[in-house]
Amino acid sequence: MNVKHGAGTTGRAAPARKVAAEVLAAVRDDDAYANLLLPGRIAQAKLSPGDAALATELTYGTLRMQGRYDRIIRLAANRETDAIDPVVLDVLRLGVHQLLATRIPPHAAVGDTVALAPRRATGFVNGVLRTVSRSTPEEWDARLTEGLTGDARLAAEYSHPEWVVDALRRGLEADGRGSELEELLAADNVAPAVALVALPGLVEVAAVGEPGVIAPTAVRALGGDPAAVPAVAAGLARVQDEGSQLAAIALSRAREIVPGERWLDMCAGPGGKAALLAAEARIGGAELIANELVPARAGLVRRALAVFDPAPRVVEGDATRFATSEAGGFDRILLDAPCTGLGALRRRPEARWRKQPSDIPGLVALQARLLDAAVAALAPGGLLAYVTCSPHPDETRAAVAGVLDRHPELTAVDTREVVARIATSDLGPGVGPAVQLWPHRHGTDAMFIQLLSKVDA
Numbered sequence: 001m002n003v004k005h006g007a008g009t010t011g012r013a014a015p016a017r018k019v020a021a022e023v024l025a026a027v028r029d030d031d032a033y034a035n036l037l038l039p040g041r042i043a044q045a046k047l048s049p050g051d052a053a054l055a056t057e058l059t060y061g062t063l064r065m066q067g068r069y070d071r072i073i074r075l076a077a078n079r080e081t082d083a084i085d086p087v088v089l090d091v092l093r094l095g096v097h098q099l100l101a102t103r104i105p106p107h108a109a110v111g112d113t114v115a116l117a118p119r120r121a122t123g124f125v126n127g128v129l130r131t132v133s134r135s136t137p138e139e140w141d142a143r144l145t146e147g148l149t150g151d152a153r154l155a156a157e158y159s160h161p162e163w164v165v166d167a168l169r170r171g172l173e174a175d176g177r178g179s180e181l182e183e184l185l186a187a188d189n190v191a192p193a194v195a196l197v198a199l200p201g202l203v204e205v206a207a208v209g210e211p212g213v214i215a216p217t218a219v220r221a222l223g224g225d226p227a228a229v230p231a232v233a234a235g236l237a238r239v240q241d242e243g244s245q246l247a248a249i250a251l252s253r254a255r256e257i258v259p260g261e262r263w264l265d266m267c268a269g270p271g272g273k274a275a276l277l278a279a280e281a282r283i284g285g286a287e288l289i290a291n292e293l294v295p296a297r298a299g300l301v302r303r304a305l306a307v308f309d310p311a312p313r314v315v316e317g318d319a320t321r322f323a324t325s326e327a328g329g330f331d332r333i334l335l336d337a338p339c340t341g342l343g344a345l346r347r348r349p350e351a352r353w354r355k356q357p358s359d360i361p362g363l364v365a366l367q368a369r370l371l372d373a374a375v376a377a378l379a380p381g382g383l384l385a386y387v388t389c390s391p392h393p394d395e396t397r398a399a400v401a402g403v404l405d406r407h408p409e410l411t412a413v414d415t416r417e418v419v420a421r422i423a424t425s426d427l428g429p430g431v432g433p434a435v436q437l438w439p440h441r442h443g444t445d446a447m448f449i450q451l452l453s454k455v456d457a
């Protein structure tokens with residue numbers, strides 16, 4: 001990543017570094033999400049557009065590459081990172097990022113970073129960063145991968161936990177793309193291009209901007225603040241990953257909508273896919289109900305759907321209740337299941353360090369419960385879209401195999417055929433009826449989409 005830092009003086013960059021350090025502290029201490037916290041902090045600090053870009057780059061880059069930087073700090077400081085005060089460690093990570101991943105001149109990177117350190121640690125920070133600055137990124141890479149092979153080497157080189165490398169490798173292999181692991185790991189470390197969705201029936205793609213890469217509803221955001229795009233300000237277009245757009249319209253466009261159909265979005269918060277489904281339902285004469293467990297997130301869904309008149313009904317609660325309260329009541333159901341989010345590591349920079357392999361069994365059990373409930377709530381002949389923003393085989397193909405096993409009345413729809421028909425560019429190879437999108441291949445989050453249909457009674 002090349003960040004220009006014209007004058008190389010502390011004057012312009014200091015506030016950006018301060019904001020980045022504050023966000024890193026909140027991520028560490030309060031389990032904050034950088035992508036949610038950072039815009040507010042930038043606004044509070046009244047950063048110029050240049051400083052806002054620098055703060056974003058420093059925060060996201062440092063969080064993504066934290067694993068790699070910690071290995072470098074361990075070598076340069078000659079001590080374990082857990083023996084370093086967490087505040088000082090954050091400062092060091094910020095400094096290493098500037099030295100190894102930006103064009104900020106080394107003297108400015110070191111000087112301005114030392115200024116962020118607690119007084120008692122300035123000598124230590126200065127010494128470690130000077131040591132780091134004496135080797136190139138390539139030299140550090142060689143040192144930190146020395147003696148490592150396989151997933152351990154890739155984990156060190158591409159700054160992913162080893163269990164995530166393993167999960168991604170297995171996800172790629174299941175999709176016939178076993179040779180693409182390094183491309184995927186590299187793509188995870190690059191900020192995604194911002195895509196907008198032009199909500200069908202409310203605004204045309206061409207009225208918002210240039211078409212997107214793969215979803216017919218998508219518009220490329222051309223830099224700057226998306227909120228300043230008039231259609232976005234009016235609520236007619238939204239920021240949304242193109243893979244998420246494809247997942248929603250795979251359900252709505254798989255077959256013609258019969259007016260009066262009832263649709264359910266079981267896990268709707270914060271409402272991105274619900275808004276797109278609501279637009280599609282409105283055009284086809286279907287009724288959408290959006291459900292969300294967490295009240296605050298249900299509020300976000302209401303806000304996302306407020307542009308529609310009448311707005312679709314938003315209900316709160318555990319979606320498994322639909323299995324009994326509305327058994328057989330829905331013609332189409334979206335189950336965008338809670339998951340590890342391993343497919344969205346580009347946009348959630350801290351997620352790879354926060355997730356644990358021990359999270360998987362609980363999520364897999366929840367996904368199975370929600371799938372069973374969805375099958376029960378689906379009308380005979382109805383269509384269910386099972387979607388995750390994770391390519392982890394346990395959360396994707398195994399979850400689908402499980403529900404097909406438990407429910408003989410269910411069949412897997414050739415979702416690759418459906419999505420190939422809808423998409424504006426080639427999906428490329430894949431295995432089986434499921435669609436697995438990939439950041440390095442499609443420029444989207446690694447969304448998994450499987451349509452399932454319930455045989456007619």
Ligand SMILES: C[S@@+](CC[C@H](N)C(=O)[O-])C[C@H]1O[C@@H](n2cnc3c(N)ncnc32)[C@H](O)[C@@H]1O
Pocket residue numbers: 244266267268269270271272273274291292293294297317318319320336337338339
């Ligand atoms: C992957 S997110 C959905 C994203 C959403 N479809 C969108 O496009 O904006 C999963 C959501 O499921 C919700 N959730 C978790 N467990 C649930 C449950 N048992 N019933 C309903 N919603 C649940 C979470 O709070 C979270 O908002």
